[in-house]
Amino acid sequence: MVQYQLPKLSYGYDELEPFIDTETMKIHHQKHHQAYVDGLNKSLEQVGSEFHPQYISSILSDLKSIPELGRSAVNFFGGGFENHRIFWETMTPNSEGEPGGKLEDSIDVYFDNFENFKKVFSKTATAIQGSGWCWLVFNPTYNKIEIITTQNQDSPWTVQKTPLLGLDVWEHAYYLKYQNKRPDYVKAWWNVVNWDYVGNRFSELSE
Helix, strand or coil: CCCCCCCCCCCCCCCCCCCCCHHHHHHHHHHHHHHHHHHHHHHHHHHCHHHCCCCHHHHHCCHHHCCHHHHHHHHHHHHHHHHHHHHHHCECCCCCCCCCHHHHHHHHHHHCCHHHHHHHHHHHHHCCCCCEEEEEEEECCCCEEEEEEEECCCCHHHHCCEEEEEEECCHHHCHHHHCCCHHHHHHHHHHHECHHHHHHHHHHHHC
16 A cells, blocks of 8 residues: 655755744644645545555546545545645745746746736735635646646646646645735745746646
8 A cells, every 4th residue: 555654845944934934834844744644544545555556646636536435535635745745845945036948938928927927826826715725737738837726625636737836825834924914925935936846847747
């Protein structure tokens, strides 16, 4: 049986300061993400190993392959696991500030320029009601990038779109530092986006 584990971060909990505080990073990673890891392993065990021979992104892309009784749990915990894994990877203490290469070109095509893209993404993330995520995704059907939102821990994989960059707007992601000021959190987060990682993900998909 596949056993998922809490992924290690490539930076220290304090290294995204002052934009994301140390205590939030520690609790978010060690407690919240760990809970999704544990829940995913338990929910997959309950539906039987024959239903999950592939990595979680493939499972989320084909949830109908999971018995209906366990589908909701796999969707929630699997999405929570994978969404957070991407979230950590797409942040860095050494952000370049903006994308380059093919991703920059594509943003210019579909959003006019990077500043407008940031404006649209930020507005979309701030407007999410309750808990959820805002994403930059690659839509393979139309071979283009898009901004979408998902509720709770739903993953873009469930709608056959590849996540490139995701922002967690659950309150546990920002409440210790920003309280109810989600727009301040969104604005600060741009300072730690790992555009090298996001750009590489896009380049691999768009070749």
